[in-house]
Amino acid sequence: MVQMEARAQNSFRSKSGVSRASEDQTVDQQWMTAERRTEHTQHEAYTAHEVLLNAVTSKHFQNSRRSRSPFRRAGEQGVISASELAVLDCVTRGGSRLSFKAHFICDLPDVSSLTERLQYLNVSFNHLTHVPQEVCDLHQLRVLKMRNNPIEELPAQISKLHKLQTLVVSFCKITQLPEQLYSLPCLQHLDVSYNLLRSLSSDIRHLRSLRSLNVEGNQLVALPAGLLRVSVSELRMSGNYTHVLLWSENSCNSPQTLLHTAAHTLAHTHTQQRYTHLLPTARVILNSAGVCDACRGPMFGAGLKLIRPAHSVFGLPSVPVMFCCCSPACLHRFRNQTNIISNNQMQSDQTRATLFSCRTAAFTLL
Incomplete structure (x- = not known):
């Protein structure tokens, strides 16, 4: 019996060893086959990538590999940058849209070939400390985005962008x-949020096409009265110093200068029309008069400030508005008014098709 059991165990071991060996051999063969397939696939992918890269470079760089930038002179050395590739891609796609978003550049590459075609430009998330002159020469530009750049001021040449409709300069240092x-004339959307703006000029009334204004995250104490003459449908102004407790502090006035007081008196008595022998300097001062936000008369200098609330305008329940008055008498009369925003104040210098109508609560400043 013992011998029979030993023979049975030996035969079982021999059979299992053969089967295991055959199984191991089969697994090894399958593994080698899969590994060969992977190597073959990688080789094919690498070859296809090389062919595609060579085809692209030969198309744009005249049968030369991607080694030298076409934007540099023949004697200069340098590999083409991602920004220059973006310009080339824009040119091949028609030249209307160009994006340098998050390229971390300090200056723009050469975009002179897109001066008369470019309509969309995005230079957000870069290291631009100023607005390049090339941007102001893009006469067909309609959308300009420059957010998240350390830009401290906008150039006066921005007025050359007559077709600009959208301007985004948020998260800068303006x-x-x-x-x-x-x-x-065509600006519809203006985003200057999260900058260092302390005030806006009443000249904003000249933006006749403005529909959306974002001034969040600045240091504004109130909005200019000139904005009431613009048909803005969307206004965002949270995160500013516009609380009612700050109105009195931010509307303190200093006495007007003698020059501004004299000019105001001469303008109201029509001295310039009655006397023709005024000095040229006096005529220059009289011709530089602004417009009083209260009486719509001539105003010289910054005027006397007064913050009053405007209700149900721009889709907001209440908006603080900064009015500049031409004289102490005008300031006193305007402060005692209940209906602050009248039809005369809501109208522009020319006839408007749409009039705002709203009433504001009487608010007397100390």
Whole structure:
């Protein structure tokens, strides 16, 4: 019996060893076959990638590999950058849209070939400290996005962008908007959020096409009265110093200068028409008069400030508005008014098709 059991165990071991060996051999063969297939696939992919890269470079760089930038002179060395590739891609696609978003560049590459065609430009998330002159020469530009750049000011040449409809300069370091910006006739969307703006000029009333304004995250204490003459349908102004408790502090006035007081008196008595022997300097001062936000008369200098609330305008329940008055008497009369925003104040210098109508609560400042 013992011998029979030993023979049975030996025969079982021999059979299992053969089967295991055959199984191991089969697994090894399958593994080698799969590995060969992977190597073959990788080789084919690498070959296809090389063919595609060579085809692209031969198309744009005249049968030469991607080694030298076509934007540099023959004697200069340098590999083409991602920004230059973006320009080439824009040219091959018609030249209307160009994006340098998150390229981390300090200057723009040569875009002179797109001056008369480019309509969309995005230079957001870069290291631009100023607006390049090339941007102001893009006469067909309609959309300009420059957010998240350390830009401190906008150039006066931005007025050359007569067809600009959207301007985004949020998350920059801009402290003041240039007067030339308010002369853009087609500007519809303006985003200057999260900058260092302390005030906006009443010249914003010249932006007749403006429909959307974003001034969030600045240091504004109130909106200019000139904005009431613009048909803005969307206004975003959270994150500013517009709380009612700050109105009195931010509307303190200093006495007007003697020059501005004298000019105001001469303008109201029509001295310039009655006397023709005024000095040229006096005529220059009289011709530089602004417009009073209260009486719509001539105003010299910055005027006397007064913050009043405007209700149910721009889709918001209440908006603080900064009015500049031409004289202490005008300031006193305007402060005692209940119906602040009248039809005369809502109208522009020319006839408007649409009039705003709203009433504001009486608010007396100390």
